[in-house]
Amino acid sequence: MAKTVAVKTSALQFVILIGIVSLFADMTYEGARSITGPYLAVLGASATVVGLVAAFGELVGYGLRLVSGYISDRTGRYWTVTVAGYVVNMLAVPLLALAGRWEVAAVLMIVERMGKAIRNPPRDAMLSHATKEMGRGWGFGLHEALDQIGAVLGPLTVTAVLYFEGSYQTGFAVLLVPALLALSVLLVARLLHPRPRDLEAISPEIEAKGFPRKYWIYLAAAALIAAGYADFPLIAYHFEKASVVSGNWIPVFYAVAMGVDALAALIFGRLFDRVGLSILIVVSALSAFFAPLVFLENFYLGLVGMGLWGVGMGAQESIMRAAIAGMVPTNRRGSAYGIFNSAYGVFWFLGSALMGILYDISIPSLIAFSVASQLAALPLLVLIKKRFV
CATH class of the missing domain: 1.20.1250.20 (MFS general substrate transporter like domains)
Structure with a gap:
């Protein structure tokens, strides 16, 4: 004890x-x-x-x-x-x-x-x-x-x-x-x-050379969420161009999102330990609707949208990383996080580039892509929960 x-x-x-x-x-x-x-x-x-x-x-x-x-x-x-x-x-x-x-x-x-x-x-x-x-x-x-x-x-x-x-x-x-x-x-x-590894009791592992199927499905879900998540510079650009808020208010909106991010990471992290992947499914479904709010030309809806954006970021940076540790062999976690970070980053980059192009063509199309890409990840997360957890 x-x-x-x-x-x-x-x-x-x-x-x-x-x-x-x-x-x-x-x-x-x-x-x-x-x-x-x-x-x-x-x-x-x-x-x-x-x-x-x-x-x-x-x-x-x-x-x-x-x-x-x-x-x-x-x-x-x-x-x-x-x-x-x-x-x-x-x-x-x-x-x-x-x-x-x-x-x-x-x-x-x-x-x-x-x-x-x-x-x-x-x-x-x-x-x-x-x-x-x-x-x-x-x-x-x-x-x-x-x-x-x-x-x-x-x-x-x-x-x-x-x-x-x-x-x-x-x-x-x-x-x-x-x-x-x-x-x-x-x-x-x-x-x-x-030796941080000594902080975890290591049990014998059968699958120690590669990654299980659930990891790759999870990676695909994370990539879809990343692709649909609008980067803040694009959101700030819209706020300025559409005169949603004055330039002085844009840093305040970002600070609100970062504050929500920090609080959400703590709350959802604790809930993840109690209910598992279910909380990530709920948060991903909720935060997917930040796009219609931030890209509508309304001050208060924009503020609420940035709050949802912060909720999603808090979940992605905490429980999304936490879930990986329980999916892969102990001796492969460095590689698992490396692959995850790379895939997440590449799809974030590609999604951001596409949304930048869509912004100049049609803002409703941008919103549709953002929401659809994130919601497309939900069936994969549900599949992992039902079949592998």
């Missing part, structure tokens, strides 16, 4: 430490991403270059997740790969302050995305061990909540710097502080928990 309590306490400590790392990490790169577009413009880059750099960085990142997850499982060096990814991810941001040319800034932006791609699969695999005793939904939900706090604080910090100082370079330089804090807490977590 005492040993069980000690393991649960240690697991909670590990999740909180990694959550704090994510908080400071999100402060760093989300703060940077809020100004990289205008920064490239100031350095002389065209709009085409800005778009290509962002797209290329994401695509490279998606591919690297496959490699990172595979290497982590193959070598067993989850900490080594995670730390290496965080170092690259964190240090690339403040170095943007020294970029005197847009070409240099573009390379650093791509390097930052590469660092994030390297660290995510092994980090999630380690989290999956720690969350077994405390409840995977609650563990991943707690991590996501801390992550989102940083996602809000980062842009606010940069906004304050620009307000008082007015320099993009200073904004990037200030982000060195949360970057170093993230790396410091990460090293503390590494020292206190050198």
Whole structure:
């Protein structure tokens, strides 16, 4: 009994430490991403270059997740790969302050995305061990909540710097502080928990070389949800173009969504531990209808729509990740998260590109695609629940 309590306490400590790392990490790169577009413009880059750099960085990142997850499982060096990814991810941001040319800034932006791609699969695999005793939904939900706090604080910090100082370079330089804090807490977590796998009692596994059928069905469902989920820049573009809200209100709408995201991750994470995949089915059905609300030209409906958008994001970043841990062999979780993150990211990218095109052609068509793609995932999730859970 005492040993069980000690393991649960240690697991909670590990999740909180990694959550704090994510908080400071999100402060760093989300703060940077809020100004990289205008920064490239100031350095002389065209709009085409800005778009290509962002797209290329994401695509490279998606591919690297496959490699990172595979290497982590193959070598067993989850900490080594995670730390290496965080170092690259964190240090690339403040170095943007020294970029005197847009070409240099573009390379650093791509390097930052590469660092994030390297660290995510092994980090999630380690989290999956720690969350077994405390409840995977609650563990991943707690991590996501801390992550989102940083996602809000980062842009606010940069906004304050620009307000008082007015320099993009200073904004990037200030982000060195949360970057170093993230790396410091990460090293503390590494020292206190050198073997996160020991936090989970490993039972003998028959299917240890590949992935079961339910994983691939689940991956297809996640890809459909990702494809239909409109990215916030497109939503913000619509708010501005259609004069749904003034420019000053757009960050407020985003902050509301991020706040709902954090709260939803905690609530739905706890519910996932009690009722399982059913909660993901319910949330996916509910959040699918954010699109009609945000793309209608009404202030209050737009606000409600952003709340639903945040609900969906909270579920995707917590219970969607938590469910994977129970579907795949322990020694293949790094690869499982790598494949999942890559597929999710690629379909998000493709869906976002298609919705951008549809926006210029027909907003009702955009809404129809968004809702239909997400609802198409529901039968697959129901199939998993009925036949495999």
